[in-house]
Amino acid sequence: MIVNADNFREELIKILENAKEQGKVFVDISSEELHKQVGGYPGRNHRMPTCCNVMKNMMKPNDKIIQEPLKGKGASLIIRYFLK
DSSP: OOOOHHHHHHHHHHHHHHHHHTTOSEEEEEHHHHHHHHSOOSSTTOOHHHHHHHHHHTOOTTOEEEEOOTTSOSTTOEEEEEOO
16 A cells, blocks of 8 residues: 555544543654554655655644754654644
């Protein structure tokens, strides 16, 4: 299965909604873990750049990039999403 931006977006929304239901104020999400949950990572045909683009596009003004790879798109991207 080849994943696309919609797959990453849907999974990210589920994670954010679940964290909000648990009463969390924020949640830190890594691109590596998100991609693993969606599937296809690690692997030859991974879609890490797409995953990172979706994560960044889903940021709200108060969200923060905690860690970012030198090239901007990689498995070490971590974003803190505030839920309130």
